[in-house]
Amino acid sequence: MHDAMANDSSVSASARDFAKKRRVNRSAKLKQCKLDARREQWLSQVKGKSCKVTPMASPPTSSSPPVPMPRPQSCLHDSDMVFASHSPTSNSPGKPPKVGCCPNNSVSSGGSTRSCSLSASDGEEEGARGEENSAIDDWETIADALSAYKVNDGCHPSCDTRGPFVESRVPPAPVNDSGTRSTMNPEPTRTIPRAWRPDDEFRPQSLPNLYKQQSFPANMERHFGAKGWSHPAILSAPSSCPICYEDLDPTDSSFLPCSCGFRLCLFCHKRILEADGRCPGCRKQYSPVEGEMLGMSGVKPLLPFQLSRSYSMGSRS
Amino acid sequence: MQASRARLFKEYKEVQREKSADPDIQLVCDESNIFKWTALIKGPSETPYEGGVFQLAFAIPEQYPLLPPQVRFLTKIFHPNVHFKTGEICLDILKNAWSPAWTLQSVCRAIIALMAHPEPDSPLNCDSGNLLRSGDLRGYRSMARMYTRLAATPKKR
Numbered sequence: 001m002h003d004a005m006a007n008d009s010s011v012s013a014s015a016r017d018f019a020k021k022r023r024v025n026r027s028a029k030l031k032q033c034k035l036d037a038r039r040e041q042w043l044s045q046v047k048g049k050s051c052k053v054t055p056m057a058s059p060p061t062s063s064s065p066p067v068p069m070p071r072p073q074s075c076l077h078d079s080d081m082v083f084a085s086h087s088p089t090s091n092s093p094g095k096p097p098k099v100g101c102c103p104n105n106s107v108s109s110g111g112s113t114r115s116c117s118l119s120a121s122d123g124e125e126e127g128a129r130g131e132e133n134s135a136i137d138d139w140e141t142i143a144d145a146l147s148a149y150k151v152n153d154g155c156h157p158s159c160d161t162r163g164p165f166v167e168s169r170v171p172p173a174p175v176n177d178s179g180t181r182s183t184m185n186p187e188p189t190r191t192i193p194r195a196w197r198p199d200d201e202f203r204p205q206s207l208p209n210l211y212k213q214q215s216f217p218a219n220m221e222r223h224f225g226a227k228g229w230s231h232p233a234i235l236s237a238p239s240s241c242p243i244c245y246e247d248l249d250p251t252d253s254s255f256l257p258c259s260c261g262f263r264l265c266l267f268c269h270k271r272i273l274e275a276d277g278r279c280p281g282c283r284k285q286y287s288p289v290e291g292e293m294l295g296m297s298g299v300k301p302l303l304p305f306q307l308s309r310s311y312s313m314g315s316r317s
Numbered sequence: 318m319q320a321s322r323a324r325l326f327k328e329y330k331e332v333q334r335e336k337s338a339d340p341d342i343q344l345v346c347d348e349s350n351i352f353k354w355t356a357l358i359k360g361p362s363e364t365p366y367e368g369g370v371f372q373l374a375f376a377i378p379e380q381y382p383l384l385p386p387q388v389r390f391l392t393k394i395f396h397p398n399v400h401f402k403t404g405e406i407c408l409d410i411l412k413n414a415w416s417p418a419w420t421l422q423s424v425c426r427a428i429i430a431l432m433a434h435p436e437p438d439s440p441l442n443c444d445s446g447n448l449l450r451s452g453d454l455r456g457y458r459s460m461a462r463m464y465t466r467l468a469a470t471p472k473k474r
Contacts, residue, residue, distance in 0.1 A: 243382055243417045244320055245327035262418070271320070272417065275383045280418040 241265035243272075243280060257286060321381040325351045328420055342425040352377045355391070356425050360469065361433040365461030366394070369469030373428065374404075375421060385415035388424060393468035395461040397437045397446035406431070407441045 240247050241264050252265040262281025264272075269286075272278070277286050329351070332344045340359075347353035354375035360366025372391040378384045388411055390404035398407040410419060410427055419427075440446025448457040 244324050246323070268320075268417070271383060275380070278416075280416040283414065283416055 241268055243268035258282065258284070260284070321377070321379050322351060324382055325377065328422070331420075332422065339422070339426070341429060342422060344421055344425065352379070352381075354386075354421060356421070358425055358429055360465060361429055364433050365458045366396075366432050366465050366469070369394075369465035370471055371432075371469050373425065375424075377421075382417035382419070385411045385419075386421060386424060387411075388428065393464055394432075395442065395445055395457075395464040396432060397435045397440040397442050397449055398431060400441040401444075405441060407436075407439055 239253075241252065242262075243264050244267065246265060246267075248263070248265055253263070255266055255269070256263060257269050258279040258281060260279060260282035262279055264280065272280065273286060278284060279286055325346075329346050332346075341361075342359075343357040345355050345357075347355070354377065356373040356375065358371050358373060360369040360371060370392075371394060374389055374391050376387040378386070388406055388408075390399050390406065392404075393401070394404070395401065399405070400407075406428065408427060408431055410416070410424070435445070435449060437446040437449035445457060445460065448454075448460065
């Protein structure tokens, strides 16, 4: 099932290692992006003297990624999303800095940082590998924390403009110096700047969730434990057939022949059908038709997975 | 044939890996035949079999795990569901309630559980069953304990 999802999002078979590598890259890159963003902001401040906001206003934005930062703000306000899109334009080197409109400045660093974090997810090969990522273990949380911080700023309403928003989603990597270029297909979905509220349908559903689920089993347990999803999850956990002990391939692992949830490989299932035809899990007779239907619905856990995922996000906030 | 061999080999590796997982069970595969296993199980505590070590013989059919292994006691045991002479075991999971999801290890656990909870209504050892059914718990216990001492207690000194 995981493999299917990974393939959907055009990631090759070694999704797990890939995910880990990407996570490391991503967080390292995020950090670098933040540094870049801050430097840029300072430069622009020097350039446009009209800025009234003290430079001190920005460091907390980027240097304190408090993981427990509450999410509710970020899901209540739409407007902070616009910042993410708006600020990069003011920061991007090619364009005249808009820092002149003063209160925007402290926000812009956060905004560009966040867009960095967005665009950083695509570049995998390049740079910043050596940087430690101990402080930042979750780029998503940081993004949310940033947005939450900005909401608290209370200066955003003046800057709400729809134009830059649309504009910035076309060039997905406004911050060029970070060396990030769009290389992945799922990238557009992910760089839509507003895709960060739990209830947002544009929230990057495919890859990050998958990675999280694979790399944070403990979290997954905590978030999903109480939901109905956990049942098939646990039962689908075995990577090998409990009958022949051979590894389950993706077809096998999406094969759910019995309503009791007992999984086995197709080969053993066929052998059992030729023998007494009873499910090894519950010892009830396999009914071929029902088994077929359930086998089809073996793909179904994807849906509860996504639903419960968003639910868990909502409950956390 | 091939499937059963592969599965038994996997079980063998599992047993080797988790040798200390269950100290009451010691599963040994025949050196020349993977379809022959023996197991040493400890009599469960607070039963007349406590302190005894009982040897089981597994004969595994080629259709395993679709068919259950044939298990019998090599050590004499006074138990309502074990034939006193042949050591045959009357246990549902070794007959019609077998599931391919069981392993040799889990069969051993089931047999230990059977020793702790005899089922006198389907006796293979009628003497033992009759003692229990007539409520002569003390008679059953003393007989079982005696045979545990005689047959199943490791010789010391």
